[in-house]
Amino acid sequence: MAEIAHRQVMSSLFRQARPQALQAGKRLSHPHRTIATAAAPNEVDDTRPTLPSWRPHTIPADPEPSPKRRRIDALRNDPSPKSFSSFLTDNYSREHNYLRISVTERCNLRCLYCMPEEGIQLSPPEHNLTTSEIVYLSELFVKQGVNKIRLTGGEPTVRKDIVSLMQQIGQLRSHGLKELCITTNGISLHRKLDSMVESGLTGVNLSLDTLDPFQFTIMTRRNGYDAVMKSINRILEMNKVGAGIKLKINCVVMKGLNEREVIPFVELGREKDIEVRFIEYMPFDGNKWSENKMVSYDEMLALIRSKYPDVHRVQDHVNDTSKTYKVPGFAGRIGFITSMTHNFCGTCNRLRITSDGNLKVCLFGNTEVSLRDILRESNEGKPFDLEAMEALRQLESDRREGLPGSTGAFGVSERETKLLDVIGMAVKRKEEKHAGIGDLENMKNRPMILIGG
Template sequence: MAEASFRQMIASILRQTRPQSFRHTKPSRYPQRQISTTASSAPRPSDSDGPQWQAHTVRPSSQSGAEQSRLDKLRNETEPRPFSSFLTDNYSRQHNYLRISVTERCNLRCLYCMPEEGVPLSPSARLLTTPEIVYLAELFVNQGVDKIRLTGGEPTIRKDIVDLMHQIGKLRNNGLKELCLTTNGISLHRKLDSMVESGLTGVNLSLDTLDPYQFTIMTRRNGHDAVMKSINRILEMNKLGAKIKLKINCVVMRGLNEREIVPFVELGREQDIEVRFIEYMPFDGNKWSEKKMISFGEMLALIREKYPDVQKVQGHKNDTSKTYQVPGFVGRMGFITSMTHNFCGTCNRLRITGDGNLKVCLFGNAEVSLRDILRESNDGNPIDVEAMEAIKQFELGRRGTIAGSTGNLAVSDTEAKLLDVIGMAVKRKKEKHAGMGELENMKNRPMILIGG
């Protein structure tokens, strides 16, 4: 199909009336809106570039001749390059998945995440700036990370989240394949169009109940209608070709929402949704008790009472969940079994906290600061856009080749120091995290300050 005709077809689709809403949704108090092709806080492709969010493409940024030459060399290689030794641990686990917390703030107070009064937040000067986040993201992608997930706190309340996502989306030119978001969905629907245009490929949306009243109890806030509006919006965009991978995360707690396990499963009867049931886990401030935890086996037994023919589905080796499906259902269900059946042997995830610390294990309390190393070249001060540009210009002529990294890419002194620290932290990663009895007594950050 000719490009002009394709653009006309997309424009026609975007003018269509919204498809049917997601089941279980009550009439929303928010007005329906059409997909916007003009209003966004992120830079927009021009009309001549063809389809926008459907295409999931980001135009290459302007690059120096040296940078472009390096990219051309990488694209033209026919032999697969060895995975970075800096991101490979002593158990041969290759960490190609990076989760970055972009804020410590959240607009909910979920029972399993933090205490009702909230948690002490880091001073803004200690949090990573947007240029620092993009710098670290590029460093990891150049070493082989091909999936980045932005987390929080609640990432959608960060003022420049769309612009940040747009900048990270440009790393598709460096090898990034997936750009995902973990969110509570409260304000997602207002920014979703712009995020998809910036490169968003997947959403993990936290929702622990389908009952608005129970939602208020479990989150200590209102907002159920807004969350359902975000789910509707994703499903509607997917019907128009957006291809957003949607997963709904449900933390199951005894006495609160176990009776909703089957209704959650039934969301996938006709909708392409994967609901993932998460075993309740201990973190600082969430008053964890083993009595509140419902195991994967018990959850599956509850489902089999109504759907005895539920079947296990073959998943990817790095999946965090055990995946099942009811025959005839479009959607699937998964179980994240951190407490009863750990999946440490195939772990490929690293985490950067909002204040710039690297965590190699969600349940480990060992952390190392990447922020402090990055800011050494700026007298320890936060690096804004202007300072980052000056640092890059200074380091441009101070690049050398570092052995063991992917493709032996040339790196600056700062990059070399960061890679050394990252490599040492990854090498210290344990074969598996502590057991249930140890975890409940181990000091660790509240989930809100880790980034999930």
């Protein structure tokens, strides 16, 4: 409780000092860095003052090893050294340390490529995961080696308790979580951003397909351009004073709608530290996809090179979905997500949990398994609220301590063992690569809004 109160006081001091610092054009250090030298050694982590970020939850990490060399304790309470969790490793030696969780089916936009024009039939509320269930599954995955979690939707900011949810997931840093990110349309983000960063937010992928307010209304079937730009500017403002939020803008390019805006999006990064990622239009149920509407990676790159011939490829991380480029002299970068023409399946490290609790091992795969149903078996199929989840955790804790009742293998509960077995079997069934264009456009799959961005 003392640590929480300390963070709240420091955050308050930061907010009070920020306006004056911005007005004076000065960089503001985070309160942790200001007071660390005055605090007792046992009260403040003495490594924190060296960090470039002001986030109170940021923990220094060793340099990221290569996937082949990364080692963790695969199972809880097993002291012997193990390789990466076998439950999260597929038959092609891909280690899945990145989990995307859809926290709602609801959205305040109706983007052409995401949601059918007529909308979608929302699942009954009791079918969707509760906050306690999301946190439980997050912890299960993190203890198996997941070190990055991204919250998606729908639009995650419309979930009423999104900040509280992020706070709880952010506490998994003690178990190995390094990144907590969100994918959003930005409409409501600026109102919740400060609280999210205080909860541990490290990265924002913001969807924006046009820089024209009128075109925005056409492509999203809603108003809101000014609110989105306010969110972008708020992130940039916070980064100037050390927030360290990784900002990426995702732009789906479609012929006849916004391909003429590729160059303006590139130039958005002339002076701003922004990464704009151009995404090939992808087929999902209800989005009326056709190959004639898709602008390919090669076409987009050629268009950019017609004005900026010196644009060049830069080094990507082994698991990056984006092919990254830079225009010399620009502060920002650009990238291309080429799911349709140049798949990046060979290094895929991502798993998805839908808002109704299904595990999808591939965005374009149409096979799913329900983690929700296994989790709720002991609760008569009913959703777990906070009280019921606490009772479940206490029961599992008692069993691990040898009190009456059976336990599963490796000191985990029977429920966790069953969940891990189902997860492991699903991961092992993951294909080497997803289907090609000709098959994808005819394959039955969820609408994107029901998968999670």
